[in-house]
Amino acid sequence: MRDNKEAAIATRMDDHIISVRGLKKHYKGGAIKALDGIDTDIARGEVVVVIGPSGSGKSTFLRSLNMLEIPSCGEIFVNGVDIVGKGVNINQHRQKMGMVFQHFNLFPHMTILKNMTLAPMKLLKKSREEAEAKAMELLEVVGLADRATSYPSQLSGGQKQRIAIVRALCMEPDVMLFDEPTSALDPEMVGEVLDVMKKLARDGMTMIVVTHEMGFAREMADRVIFMDAGVIVEEGTPAEIFDAPKSERLQSFLAKVL
């Protein structure tokens, strides 16, 4: 299974859904270099896990990919289009990039179903029936179909995050971005969210995941990126990163988190 997928990715290595070139993000006139030159390519169907110490720029990198952070310089090609460039309809690009946040960010004034159908109806111009059918189908997959008419405040953290994931999936994105999706959860709820993400990965979704869950990285990642001080220090397969770390910074990071 794993070998098949790797082979599939290898043959499509030229098929990059995202290419990042010289990406920098500076704050305070350059005093803070959150990102200091990132170059990487993400293949279609690839699962990339980003790890690194706090403040290393993981969130900034992820959020740059859908322009929630505006890069100071550099290029981000998504399906061949530089989304940093002038005259790009960023809203259209974001429709194809799902994002899952640490704090879920469900809309508290809407039911679960409304949370999930709002964007497909308003942006994809789906009919209510169509949007609700798709939402119910996804709710079924994550085992929350019975919560369709609940409000977010009536759900547990793990349930909220599963809803946040399927809300993004309702837009049928090409890529899913996850920024520490399990960091705000009680330990006993981490598993249920990771299970949904694993399912998604196995279904071939392109995923970029910032996480401290090294188990998930080891099991699911096609590639692990280790960031520190705004740059990619080391990247490779989970085996390369976890079992044979080359750089001293990665070694000391792993010593702390494993």
Next chain:
Amino acid sequence: MQEWFADFKADFQLNFIDDGRWRWIVQGLGNTLKITLFSLLIGIALGIMVAAVRSTYDKNKEAMSKHKGAGYHLFTVVNAICKLYLTVIRGTPVVVQLLIMYFIIFATSRNDVMIAVIAFGINSGAYVAEILRGGIMSIDNGQFEAGRSLGFNYVQTMIYIIIPQVFKSVLPTLCNEFIVLLKETSIAGYVGIVDLTKAGDLIRGRTFSAFMPLIAVALIYLVLVVVLSALVGKLERRLRKSER
């Protein structure tokens, strides 16, 4: 006791019945309500516009400054004007604003009530704007980001996601602002408008009996405010309940 009651009756007769003086009270109350209501409408309209400009500017200045165009510069100017408006209006007493409106800006107009409506409307617009902006800013930025990451543009995010939440959180504060406005209009007498306060004072000047007309005026304000506050309280409880 009997004596006191007779005195009270005579006083009442003198202040409200003789010469139909109660008509002043009615006319004054009418003007007070008219000024409050219309300046409220102006205040809301103005407040929404200014809050929209201010918070849109704050939320988007980074994105806009990336590709500085003519629109960006125009927006910067409009934002600066809004800021100046807020500073001036909130930094000067409303009485002074009313006097300036009456004796300088509209010196040639004799439509006193309209001038008062404009003065109070412009004044309350500044406070409404800040209440709304505070409401918008108090919504977790994650809500904006969730909306934007789904592909909604700024305006859609505001309309579908932010405004409904802001509306719920600021409605009680806004209502209280209008109660304050009702009381504030009592300075309309400064420019010769017979509002409720002025009516009481006019009667006092005629009858040389201060107690009855002034207490009556105070009671009318009090009843209005208590009733409005009760309605706001009811609204607040309703909103809380729907929050689950």
